Amino acid sequence: RNGEQLRIICEDNKYDFRLQEIRDMKEILMIKPGDEILVECNFQTLDRSGITFVSLFFYLQTFHCF
Numbered sequence: 001r002n003g004e005q006l007r008i009i010c011e012d013n014k015y016d017f018r019l020q021e022i023r024d025m026k027e028i029l030m031i032k033p034g035d036e037i038l039v040e041c042n043f044q045t046l047d048r049s050g051i052t053f054v055s056l057f058f059y060l061q062t063f064h065c066f
Contacts, residue, residue, distance in 0.1 A: 009025075
């Protein structure tokens with residue numbers, strides 16, 4: 001807010017695409033006009049020798065957070 005990160009809303013370092021779940025917030029989060037929400041996703045692909053393609057469907061389903 002106003003150029004400053006307030007806090008991390010949710011973090012899951014062991015996310016499993018096969019187990020999709022909803023996370024209930026412990027408290028109400030106030031998002032105001034002008035606020036930005038950053039969603040980060042890292043893929044572990046070091047065990048692959050080729051290019052990893054991600055479909056638009058996967059992208060929309062995975063990052064449909066808020």
